[in-house]
Amino acid sequence: MSSPAPLSSWALNVSPSPTLTIDGKAKALQAAGEDVCGFAAGEPDFDTPEHIKNAAIEALKSGKTKYAANPGIEPLRQALAAKYLADYGLKIAPTQIVVSPGGKFSCYLAILAVCSPGDEVIIPAPYWVSYPEMVKLAGAVPKFVLAPDTTGFRITAAQLEAAITPKTKLLILNSPSNPTGAVYSRKEIEDLVAVALKHNLYIMSDEIYEHLVYDGETMVAPATLSPEAQERTIIVSGFSKTYAMTGWRLGTLVASAPIAKAAAELQSQMTSNATTFGQYGALAALVEKDKTQASLKLMLEAFDRRRKFLHAELNKIPGVSCVLSKGAFYLFPNISSFGLSSNDFCAKLLENEKVAAVPGSAFGAEGYLRLSYATSDAIIAKGVERLARFCRTLKS
Numbered sequence: 573m574s575s576p577a578p579l580s581s582w583a584l585n586v587s588p589s590p591t592l593t594i595d596g597k598a599k600a601l602q603a604a605g606e607d608v609c610g611f612a613a614g615e616p617d618f619d620t621p622e623h624i625k626n627a628a629i630e631a632l633k634s635g636k637t638k639y640a641a642n643p644g645i646e647p648l649r650q651a652l653a654a655k656y657l658a659d660y661g662l663k664i665a666p667t668q669i670v671v672s673p674g675g676k677f678s679c680y681l682a683i684l685a686v687c688s689p690g691d692e693v694i695i696p697a698p699y700w701v702s703y704p705e706m707v708k709l710a711g712a713v714p715k716f717v718l719a720p721d722t723t724g725f726r727i728t729a730a731q732l733e734a735a736i737t738p739k740t741k742l743l744i745l746n747s748p749s750n751p752t753g754a755v756y757s758r759k760e761i762e763d764l765v766a767v768a769l770k771h772n773l774y775i776m777s778d779e780i781y782e783h784l785v786y787d788g789e790t791m792v793a794p795a796t797l798s799p800e801a802q803e804r805t806i807i808v809s810g811f812s813k814t815y816a817m818t819g820w821r822l823g824t825l826v827a828s829a830p831i832a833k834a835a836a837e838l839q840s841q842m843t844s845n846a847t848t849f850g851q852y853g854a855l856a857a858l859v860e861k862d863k864t865q866a867s868l869k870l871m872l873e874a875f876d877r878r879r880k881f882l883h884a885e886l887n888k889i890p891g892v893s894c895v896l897s898k899g900a901f902y903l904f905p906n907i908s909s910f911g912l913s914s915n916d917f918c919a920k921l922l923e924n925e926k927v928a929a930v931p932g933s934a935f936g937a938e939g940y941l942r943l944s945y946a947t948s949d950a951i952i953a954k955g956v957e958r959l960a961r962f963c964r965t966l967k968s
Contacts, residue, residue, distance in 0.1 A: 753897020
């Protein structure tokens with residue numbers, strides 16, 4: 573009798589996160605004493621603002637260490653509802669909000685809440701590495717629509733229309749984008765939402781980088797376009813990027829009452845509530861607005877300076893071309909002229925020059941690599957110099 577397979581089909585078919593894998597290799601080299609320039613992690617190099625940390629410390633001291641309401645503590649959900657009203661004019665009840673253990677988990681909850689096995693989910697590429705894996709873990713089928721650098725990494729309504737089939741259930745939008753930093757215009761969002769509504773699709777709008785925008789750009793939230801758009805949109809976000817709270821693992825989901833209820837029930841069986849005392853830190857981020865805005869302003873100024881410097885230096889390298897990002901903290905240069913796969917390019921770059929970058933193939937876009945400028949000016953300057961030297965060896 574043959575022995576059963578040791579692992580489930582879910583475990584066998586899921587791919588590990590390439591960004592975490594490469595960041596782990598870079599950190600292992602650093603631990604071994606190597607001078608590594610890390611561009612792999614999508615993590616602000618700023619510390620969490622003091623007023624947020626202090627609120628969590630006070631919560632710990634006052635005994636906020638027990639189970640909390642599964643969808644989140646009531647004051648935080650009320651503050652989130654107030655934020656969406658003030659920032660976007662969206663009237664949302666606290667019962668439509670779920671606070672989760674991280675923005676990544678909010679995305680997974682959204683997909684699980686509306687997708688059944690066999691449903692198709694349209695994912696614009698380049699995409700964040702976890703979207704396809706989450707879709708597959710839900711038993712659904714990812715369908716990719718590629719938008720190269722020549723289009724500014726933004727898909728068109730015509731492309732979306734062409735990709736829809738009778739099985740299509742959900743469209744994932746991420747603006748500002750990881751990995752490209754692309755930001756969709758209002759007209760582009762309006763056109764995409766019109767197609768989605770025409771075909772009765774749900775929209776998962778990943779707005780984790782909503783406040784990290786440059787050059788006068790603004791994020792256009794699909795849910796603001798009409799009552800019908802709000803009803804069909806699931807907003808996922810969190811505190812990691814805007815508030816430098818990556819390790820806190822606090823995400824948010826905002827949806828119509830039935831979807832929010834379903835997401836909360838799923839969470840109740842998978843993780844229970846997000847960390848109780850951490851939620852009080854998140855609450856401080858929302859209610860102590862002046863302090864939060866001051867911290868965000870400093871981060872944005874640094875990111876903007878780094879963005880412009882890195883973009884200019886990349887475009888000086890023969891064989892490299894790079895679109896200027898408008899949001900998030902990534903650049904996505906085109907390195908296809910060197911004749912190497914992006915995996916080989918990044919592996920050799922790390923081995924030869926100790927520069928850690930993520931291959932474009934991880935994001936569904938071969939011929940590119942992702943560089944995060946959420947790191948110090950000194951590392952960026954040294955790293956791009958090493959990258960230029962590496963590229964010269966490939967051209968020689």
